Amino acid sequence: MAEDQSESEDWLEAELRDTIDEDYELELEDAALSLEIRKIYQRKQGPSMPRAEYFRNLLRLQAELIKLQDWVAHTGEKVVVIFEGRDSAGKGGVIKRITQRLNPRIVRVVALPAPSDREKTQWYFQRYVPHLPAGGEIVLFDRSWYNRAGVERVMGFASEDQVQQFFHDVPEFERMLVRSGIRLVKYWFSITDEEQQMRFLIRIHDPLKQWKLSPMDLESRKRWEQYTKAKEDMFERTNIPEAPWYIVPGNDKKRARLNCIDHLLTLVPYEEVPQEEITLPERVFNPDYERDVLPPELYVPSKY
Template sequence: MTKASKLDKDLYESELHRLQSELVEMQEWIKQQGQRLVVIFEGRDAAGKGGAIKRITEYLNPRIAQVVALPAPTERQQSQWYFQRYIQHLPSAGQIKLFDRSWYNRAGVERVMGYCSTEEHRRFLRQCPIFERMLIEDGIILRKYWFSVSDKQQEKRFKSRLTDPMRRWKLSPTDLESLTRWEDYSRAKDEMFVHTDIPEARWHVVESEDKKRARINMIAHLLSSVPYQHVEREELKLPKRPASTGYRRTDRSLQLEVPDHASELEDGSGGYTYVDPEDDDS
């Protein structure tokens, strides 16, 4: 496969803004039509799932579009049916739920790291297609995306995070362990696809060597796969402000205000620009 060239920054930002405006249109359709949308983000560590989710939700209503990123299960949750704790996070009418990792943890990290038994893994592969068919049969729109990145690019991004204080939190011992278990994760992913890439809920692979290109491709595909339509919104008008009834604002000297840090920037004594090194990787 020929490596795609890096997407021009100005072209990326222009198209991203256009797609984000379409996401707002899709959100309004989902809200008014009472639809339910589930989008699953899976893939290699540092493949760009979080960045894609961030751009999707940037202009959406957080009451409608919500990110689900569950921590490790508690002892009580471990005693439940595996899918049970995910069910409570499924959308109600008019909602979008974006799963930053999902029930597919069992087919990936739990399988590779030995956090589940062989029988639990096999049971998951049997039950998952049934579970997803039930969701779809009930009217949920389900989309599944696998973010794919090369071993060299993953290692490069890991090294960047080791020295980047803004992203150091993204690294965990389990993440670093994935470097030494690359082929194990590859085999687990292949087996997962064999059992769960079903006609009703296909896996869509997002090549993410270039994060900008990956975000554009993924969002464009999501929009093209959801049958949303433009819906007319209620026209709003600002009411006329009534005449004053004599209210006087409390004297500022009686209030505790935050310091005017912004004035330091205007004086030239401050200012800092953070550039995400992973967005500019090559």
């Protein structure tokens, strides 16, 4: 009996280590810097949150996200969370940490590519509507219909008439979503000019991150002030009581993630829902069954 308990404890400890290892894998994206850039970054950034403190708070918040997910599924609620901000502001990082331990059948991420020629002829909001949640679902938009107020406006992909039409339509569109029963939350991740420059340099010098740096990102650097003006205009014209904007200071990635998740949890009145007790059934044993020996070429080679 004592031996069985010891084996169970060893197994549980191994599972917990795997959980922490998963977090460390995600954190590698922050660690893979050239030595020179790391020195500059640490001097500019200042002291980071201790890793143990960060993981402790992240795991606690992720446990609450599971409760939120279960409540949404149980009650049939519909939740939309929009993540906007400048390139490299940290939207993707917080989305990863939100979804890391959640059920993808309940919580999904929408990151739409540039519109096709056909989509360009549609009502602007049309291509976003099919991705809205049904009852019991949470949808996270990694960029959203606010592309028109930002990148499309600054880069000249939309005419000024189209931009003004967007500003006229979007408050009513979002009020319609809220009236339909959708909980709509809008986050803007804010970083400084200097911080964005540093993160772009990191992407340039890190082979694991170069894919994140598009020609559009590089062009956006030259138009920092235009993006700033567009952002300020967007806040002024789309910050409505039914769906206000929330700004997340993003220069410190770890604190930004924790603050955003913590704030999101405060906006939804979730509570623990009753769970059915789960029991593992006994395996049916057939003494006449003989397992076939499969040919070795079917197996993935054990290189590691």
